[in-house]
Amino acid sequence: MIAKLFTPNKEIPKMFYTSAGFLTFIIFLLIWSVLSYGQIVNPLFLPTPTDVLTTAVDLFVNGEILSDIGISFTRVLFGFLAAAIIGIPLGILMGSLRIMEGAFEPIIGFIRYMPASAFIPLLILWIGLGETEKMSVIFLGTFFQLTLMIMDVTKNVQNDLVDVSYTLGAKKAQVFTKVILPASLPGIVDTLRITFGWAWTYLVVAEIVGASSGLGYMIMQASRFLQPDKIIVGILIIGILGLITDILFKAIYKASFSWMRKDGF
Amino acid sequence: MVTPQLKVKERENIVEPKRSESIISVTGTPKLEIKEVGKVFKTKKGETTALEKTSFSIEDGEFVTILGPSGCGKSTVLRIVAGLEEATSGKVLLDGQEIHGPGPDRGMVFQSYTLFPWLSVKDNITFGLKLKGVSNKERDNIARHYLQLIGLEGFENHFPIQLSGGMKQRVAIARALANDPKILLMDEPFGALDAQTRNIMQEVLLKAWEESKKTILFITHDVDESIFLADSVYVMTARPGRLKKKVPIELERPRDFSVKATVEFAEYKDELLSLIRDESLKAIK
Ligand SMILES: Nc1ncnc2c1ncn2[C@@H]1O[C@H](COP(=O)(O)OP(=O)(O)OP(=O)(O)O)[C@@H](O)[C@H]1O
Ligand SMILES: [Mg+2]
Numbered sequence: 001m002i003a004k005l006f007t008p009n010k011e012i013p014k015m016f017y018t019s020a021g022f023l024t025f026i027i028f029l030l031i032w033s034v035l036s037y038g039q040i041v042n043p044l045f046l047p048t049p050t051d052v053l054t055t056a057v058d059l060f061v062n063g064e065i066l067s068d069i070g071i072s073f074t075r076v077l078f079g080f081l082a083a084a085i086i087g088i089p090l091g092i093l094m095g096s097l098r099i100m101e102g103a104f105e106p107i108i109g110f111i112r113y114m115p116a117s118a119f120i121p122l123l124i125l126w127i128g129l130g131e132t133e134k135m136s137v138i139f140l141g142t143f144f145q146l147t148l149m150i151m152d153v154t155k156n157v158q159n160d161l162v163d164v165s166y167t168l169g170a171k172k173a174q175v176f177t178k179v180i181l182p183a184s185l186p187g188i189v190d191t192l193r194i195t196f197g198w199a200w201t202y203l204v205v206a207e208i209v210g211a212s213s214g215l216g217y218m219i220m221q222a223s224r225f226l227q228p229d230k231i232i233v234g235i236l237i238i239g240i241l242g243l244i245t246d247i248l249f250k251a252i253y254k255a256s257f258s259w260m261r262k263d264g265f
Numbered sequence: 266m267v268t269p270q271l272k273v274k275e276r277e278n279i280v281e282p283k284r285s286e287s288i289i290s291v292t293g294t295p296k297l298e299i300k301e302v303g304k305v306f307k308t309k310k311g312e313t314t315a316l317e318k319t320s321f322s323i324e325d326g327e328f329v330t331i332l333g334p335s336g337c338g339k340s341t342v343l344r345i346v347a348g349l350e351e352a353t354s355g356k357v358l359l360d361g362q363e364i365h366g367p368g369p370d371r372g373m374v375f376q377s378y379t380l381f382p383w384l385s386v387k388d389n390i391t392f393g394l395k396l397k398g399v400s401n402k403e404r405d406n407i408a409r410h411y412l413q414l415i416g417l418e419g420f421e422n423h424f425p426i427q428l429s430g431g432m433k434q435r436v437a438i439a440r441a442l443a444n445d446p447k448i449l450l451m452d453e454p455f456g457a458l459d460a461q462t463r464n465i466m467q468e469v470l471l472k473a474w475e476e477s478k479k480t481i482l483f484i485t486h487d488v489d490e491s492i493f494l495a496d497s498v499y500v501m502t503a504r505p506g507r508l509k510k511k512v513p514i515e516l517e518r519p520r521d522f523s524v525k526a527t528v529e530f531a532e533y534k535d536e537l538l539s540l541i542r543d544e545s546l547k548a549i550k
Contacts, residue, residue: 158377158379160375160377160379161379161381163347163349163367163373163375163379164373164375164379165392166348166349166366166367166368167347167348167349167367167368167369167371167372167373167441167446167450168369168372168392168393168396168440168441168444169368169369169393169396169397169444170396174396178392178396179381182381182383183381183382183383185383257383258424259382259383259384259424259425259426260382260426261426262426262427264424264427
């Protein structure tokens with residue numbers, strides 16, 4: 001049995017798979033507990049799990065964190081939506097029209113290597129410290145990657161599908177709407193899921209500089225007042241929010257693309 | 266049925282066509298005319314002549330197969346007729362009209378599976394009809410008719426991923442026929458199927474052809490397949506390809522698999538095998 005578990009590419013019972021995941025979590029918690037309850041690390045730097053839990057409960061009970069979550073979520077959502085609204089059509093066009101690829105691929109390929117966080121001072125100069133600046137950071141962090149990934153998805157549409165649609169009477173515009181779009185839709189949703197995850201990571205960058213609200217700001221404040229428990233709560237919440245949106249996208253994917261699965265469910 | 270002796274005599278009359286000369290001459294406009302069509306691909310490594318200037322024509326309702334060694338330009342001819350590839354020289358006439366680009370008057374079935382995976386079997390079959398604006402009710406009727414023709418009643422709501430290779434190609438044939446093209450172009454549609462499925466598919470296709478009275482241009486490198494299906498087999502030379510010989514097949518119709526065991530079939534097979542063997546040897550060199 002043990003040998004079977006360590007054979008490459010071999011399927012194992014679901015129970016083992018799930019238990020392995022739990023085990024990793026428990027080991028992680030165990031190490032944390034030993035280090036913190038055992039006073040091996042100064043509690044000023046590493047709070048105990050119970051400290052973190054009580055702080056989390058407090059923050060939720062007095063409601064102060066809810067508004068931070070709301071503000072952060074709005075920033076991520078709108079920054080990301082703007083990136084998607086421009087990036088999806090642009091990526092599709094770049095993936096299917098050589099001229100669009102020629103025009104945009106070089107510049108996007110160049111800009112994406114510039115760190116979004118380095119644009120923050122410039123953004124503050126241009127548009128101030130308001131919400132637009134925060135959303136712009138998230139936009140800059142996701143837009144370029146998203147567009148290039150959508151381009152790749154569209155490029156991978158089987159050429160024969162396009163050809164066969166022509167022989168069935170499709171016009172150029174119909175090739176986009178009836179073939180290229182539906183064929184790349186699963187890839188698009190998956191790209192959105194992945195890049196939305198990145199949007200969360202840019203949130204903290206956006207809220208650490210010149211913000212007065214949001215989860216990132218809360219984390220910065222906690223650092224200033226030496227409240228590591230609060231920092232950990234902030235990090236955990238961002239992680240959980242990211243996880244929830246990931247699960248949501250996966251659910252959308254599963255519900256929309258039953259044609260990709262043999263059993264049809 | 267024609268006696269074998271007579272047939273051999275007839276076949277002696279068929280001379281090797283000179284290059285760029287119409288291989289058959291008949292009165293009246295043929296359904297499809299390929300006139301001096303040639304194709305040169307330009308690649309990084311230079312130019313590849315995929316097809317030398319080739320001419321032939323196909324009559325209305327005729328079932329023509331093209332037999333040739335790998336890489337001789339069979340797909341290239343078909344793609345030019347479909348309008349998916351531009352010829353370097355010459356022109357293609359359909360019902361006397363020169364073709365420009367692809368269109369629904371030339372349906373095509375590919376070797377690779379090209380059903381739209383996000384559409385059900387029924388929606389695949391009616392894809393072209395929907396583009397044309399055919400009403401919902403009529404689409405249903407046409408879909409039902411072709412589902413029955415290909416023997417896939419009850420599968421209309423399945424998705425392509427749930428079908429076997431043979432079923433997928435049957436749906437692809439139905440999709441092309443449902444659109445009512447003037448000619449059906451088939452590029453080794455059964456090439457990826459196992460031998461048994463292939464035989465069944467050939468019979469399904471003949472049945473569909475007899476029922477629909479379509480003109481069909483069918484490409485294969487399987488000698489048995491080319492004889493079993495065709496009114497005429499065109500043999501192509503090795504690359505750069507051109508037509509080497511036309512072999513009319515005078516086996517009785519309607520045909521079923523038993524014809525493959527007859528003496529006449531074996532004779533056609535001998536002849537074609539020796540023709541294609543020469544070319545395959547050239548292709549390897
Ligand atoms: N797009 C292209 N660019 C360059 N060369 C090409 C292209 N398409 C085909 N060729 C070349 O043209 C020749 C004929 O190709 P084609 O696909 O028509 O052959 P085929 O007879 O269909 O072969 P097969 O039996 O393998 O399908 C080949 O040598 C091929 O490499
Ligand atoms: Mg081919």
